Amino acid sequence: MKFFLDTADLAEIEEAASWGVLAGVTTNPTLYSRIGGKLADFPNHIKKICDMVDGPVSAESVAMTRDEIIRDGRELAAIAPNVVVKVPTMIEGLAATKALAAEGIPVNMTLCFTVPQAIMAARSGARYISPFIGRFDDISEDGLAQFADVVQAIGNYDFTDHTVNGEKIEIIAASVRSANHVAQAALMGADIATVPFATLKKCVQHPLTDRGLETFLKDWEKVQ
Numbered sequence: 001m002k003f004f005l006d007t008a009d010l011a012e013i014e015e016a017a018s019w020g021v022l023a024g025v026t027t028n029p030t031l032y033s034r035i036g037g038k039l040a041d042f043p044n045h046i047k048k049i050c051d052m053v054d055g056p057v058s059a060e061s062v063a064m065t066r067d068e069i070i071r072d073g074r075e076l077a078a079i080a081p082n083v084v085v086k087v088p089t090m091i092e093g094l095a096a097t098k099a100l101a102a103e104g105i106p107v108n109m110t111l112c113f114t115v116p117q118a119i120m121a122a123r124s125g126a127r128y129i130s131p132f133i134g135r136f137d138d139i140s141e142d143g144l145a146q147f148a149d150v151v152q153a154i155g156n157y158d159f160t161d162h163t164v165n166g167e168k169i170e171i172i173a174a175s176v177r178s179a180n181h182v183a184q185a186a187l188m189g190a191d192i193a194t195v196p197f198a199t200l201k202k203c204v205q206h207p208l209t210d211r212g213l214e215t216f217l218k219d220w221e222k223v224q
């Protein structure tokens with residue numbers, strides 16, 4: 001499983017990239033607004049991220065009609081070769097994804113929750129699909145169980161006739177809130193987990209690692 005960072009924060013991206021684990025970035029309107037981003041600077045900001053990351057960078061269209069999403073998608077794709085256009089899983093989004101994929105523009109279908117949504121996203125030509133985990137948990141449903149169903153269903157079929165250049169569709173575990181979400185998504189066969197920076201840090205931390213390190217350091221003092 002690959003790690004993407006779920007952020008628009010350049011300092012977080014720079015730091016995670018230095019660890020050697022960063023394979024891509026996903027942004028969304030909330031994440032961009034959280035760093036104080038402004039509409040006029042959005043293309044420039046996405047370009048900065050694209051230059052920092054050796055991998056796909058998802059930039060989201062907020063349009064609601066297929067024609068507007070297609071227009072946004074073309075503009076976003078022109079920013080850098082590693083831009084992936086993020087499109088919501090809805091009827092207009094499916095139609096836009098079909099058109100963008102036909103032009104060779106990769107799409108990440110977002111706000112995907114169920115098996116039928118995921119299969120429709122895949123059939124429409126999405127290169128990535130992003131089933132959300134945490135937002136199910138937020139409404140007292142089991143996000144990981146829903147995610148497992150999507151992974152199993154997508155794995156049952158071959159969608160390479162539908163994707164740009166016949167590439168294998170990849171499932172991005174999204175709305176990830178904990179290291180356990182990351183662990184379970186990997187066990188279920190997610191291709192990618194897109195993880196907030198704070199959660200990515202937690203993925204490398206463990207109390208037994210800390211305790212072991214403390215003991216080694218103390219014992220090393222004895223040999224001085």
Ligand code: E4P
Nearest residue numbers: 006026028130135174175176
């Ligand atoms: C990523 O593609 C999603 O936009 C993101 O993971 C959503 O996470 P949230 O549910 O924590 O906002």
